[in-house]
Amino acid sequence: MYAVVGCTNCSMLWLLSDPDSADSATCPRCERTHQTSKLKRLFESEDRSAAREARSALLAKKQGDSETFADVAHVSELEQQADEAGIDDREYLEESGIDADSVAAASETTRETAGSHDEIVREAVREAGDDGRPTEGEIVDYATDRGVPEEKTSKLLEKLCRAGDASESRGRYRLL
Numbered sequence: 717m718y719a720v721v722g723c724t725n726c727s728m729l730w731l732l733s734d735p736d737s738a739d740s741a742t743c744p745r746c747e748r749t750h751q752t753s754k755l756k757r758l759f760e761s762e763d764r765s766a767a768r769e770a771r772s773a774l775l776a777k778k779q780g781d782s783e784t785f786a787d788v789a790h791v792s793e794l795e796q797q798a799d800e801a802g803i804d805d806r807e808y809l810e811e812s813g814i815d816a817d818s819v820a821a822a823s824e825t826t827r828e829t830a831g832s833h834d835e836i837v838r839e840a841v842r843e844a845g846d847d848g849r850p851t852e853g854e855i856v857d858y859a860t861d862r863g864v865p866e867e868k869t870s871k872l873l874e875k876l877c878r879a880g881d882a883s884e885s886r887g888r889y890r891l892l
Contacts, residue, residue: 718767720759833864837872849888
């Protein structure tokens with residue numbers, strides 16, 4: 717279920733998913749928290765795109781542009797028109813004189829390398845250090861010996877900690 721609701725503080729209209737099960741909702745503009753039971757539901761639907769369309773119509777009406785909005789096709793029709801317009805990436809590259817297969821191969825190599833760098837840093841956290849809880853320096857040494865640049869190792873280690881996949885305590889790291 718989707719509902720179009722409005723903020724009593726700043727008049728922002730937004731979509732609220734599952735309004736019956738949520739206790740509160742926060743306005744995306746002013747960040748005021750509202751009790752969902754007290755929010756006025758301007759439109760409700762099981763279909764997200766219908767709710768999006770209703771919100772758009774309400775915003776157009778609010779701006780005095782109802783007639784203009786009525787002349788514009790439905791969002792799903794506009795998305796289809798956008799997909800059909802222009803050329804796809806492969807055709808664009810080939811028309812520009814670039815070998816699309818080479819670009820695809822380079823892209824695949826980059827994805828594989830990025831994934832392997834992440835795995836090397838994870839392996840470094842597991843394997844490096846004498847006590848099983850390596851320092852950042854030990855992790856960087858381990859990873860750089862295996863081809864991961866020092867700066868990238870530090871960023872990947874920080875990313876692991878932010879994501880909750882690793883933890884740091886007193887300068888020592890471990891996987892969770």
